[in-house]
Amino acid sequence: MNNIASSLNKKSKFLILGCGYSGSFFTKTIRKLGFTALTSSRSKNKDPNSFIFNSETNILPNKEIFDGVTHILSCIPPDKNGNDPVLKCLKSKLKTCSLEWVGYLSTTGVYGNTQGDWVSEIDIPNPFQKRSQKRLNCEKEWIASGLPVQIFRLPGIYGPGRSTFEAIKNNKIRVIVKKNQVFSRIHVADIVSAIIYLLKNKDSLKFYQIINIGDDEPCSQMEVIQYCYDLLGTKMPEPIFFEDAKKELSPIAKSFWMENRRVSNKLLCKTLGYKLIYKNYKLGLKNCLLNV
Numbered sequence: 307m308n309n310i311a312s313s314l315n316k317k318s319k320f321l322i323l324g325c326g327y328s329g330s331f332f333t334k335t336i337r338k339l340g341f342t343a344l345t346s347s348r349s350k351n352k353d354p355n356s357f358i359f360n361s362e363t364n365i366l367p368n369k370e371i372f373d374g375v376t377h378i379l380s381c382i383p384p385d386k387n388g389n390d391p392v393l394k395c396l397k398s399k400l401k402t403c404s405l406e407w408v409g410y411l412s413t414t415g416v417y418g419n420t421q422g423d424w425v426s427e428i429d430i431p432n433p434f435q436k437r438s439q440k441r442l443n444c445e446k447e448w449i450a451s452g453l454p455v456q457i458f459r460l461p462g463i464y465g466p467g468r469s470t471f472e473a474i475k476n477n478k479i480r481v482i483v484k485k486n487q488v489f490s491r492i493h494v495a496d497i498v499s500a501i502i503y504l505l506k507n508k509d510s511l512k513f514y515q516i517i518n519i520g521d522d523e524p525c526s527q528m529e530v531i532q533y534c535y536d537l538l539g540t541k542m543p544e545p546i547f548f549e550d551a552k553k554e555l556s557p558i559a560k561s562f563w564m565e566n567r568r569v570s571n572k573l574l575c576k577t578l579g580y581k582l583i584y585k586n587y588k589l590g591l592k593n594c595l596l597n598v
């Protein structure tokens with residue numbers, strides 16, 4: 307077990323609930339550090355350390371799965387009724403475990419539209435979209451659960467296999483411009499690394515229940531796309547104005563353009579001292595290009 311994990315107990319056992327994109331990345335990293343990590347998905351897969359959990363069909367993990375579990379990371383979004391799938395199905399089970407820590411991946415959507423202003427953890431959430439209202443309710447449910455939960459609010463997640471390069475490769479790119487519109491984002495490696503940093507230093511750092519994990523440079527989507535084309539050495543398609551593009555966008559795609567905010571990472575990076583691996587999209591995308 308190498309140094310980074312030194313202050314996590316050697317007996318720490320992780321359950322990763324919802325082992326999708328971020329969950330898989332976390333699992334790979336924490337296993338490399340020598341910890342046991344069991345993962346859930348809604349259907350059977352090849353990983354012998356994976357089990358099925360599906361709140362919709364009420365397929366629940368066997369009780370042995372929870373033996374000795376000390377740490378849980380939930381990466382599962384609210385269900386269609388707005389309930390948290392984990393709390394709905396597993397809260398009473400979790401209450402019987404000797405949990406030291408529960409991480410919950412939430413979204414910066416709970417802040418709503420700040421019209422481009424910076425927003426931080428001390429600002430009162432003001433969700434605009436219905437899905438973000440559901441998310442805020444789930445956050446509240448987690449806090450009320452009495453479990454030792456730490457909530458991570460995430461902006462757009464990108465990384466190897468999930469970046470603008472895939473959209474370009476699959477011919478799904480649309481270059482849309484909307485004046486003064488910015489988005490915040492985070493590379494998946496920084497989500498994982500920030501959480502492990504906080505766990506490693508848990509005893510020496512002040513505990514904050516809600517923490518944003520975002521990079522240093524919110525910017526327009528067009529800048530990101532332009533940079534990808536620059537790295538590929540090809541010409542970016544002509545941009546389309548949002549007002550013209552919006553009639554063809556799906557409701558979900560349109561909803562992203564309805565919110566404009568810059569998410570502050572000062573708590574994580576200044577107060578708590580985490581150093582980003584990819585402090586901006588340029589560094590992050592260069593990493594993604596290696597894996598396209």
Ligand SMILES: NC(=O)c1ccc[n+]([C@@H]2O[C@H](COP(=O)([O-])OP(=O)(O)OC[C@H]3O[C@@H](n4cnc5c(N)ncnc54)[C@H](OP(=O)(O)O)[C@@H]3O)[C@@H](O)[C@H]2O)c1
Nearest residue numbers: 324325326327328347348360361381382383413460462463
């Ligand atoms: N993607 C983004 O840009 C973004 C931005 C901010 C926040 N977030 C939030 O951050 C979290 C992690 O994001 P991600 O993109 O890494 O997630 P993801 O790849 O979509 O993975 C979600 C996981 O949740 C599981 N799941 C979904 N509904 C479930 C249910 N009813 N019962 C049991 N398991 C269920 C999925 O199971 P299967 O493996 O079987 O599919 C999957 O493993 C999510 O809550 C997401 O909403 C995402």
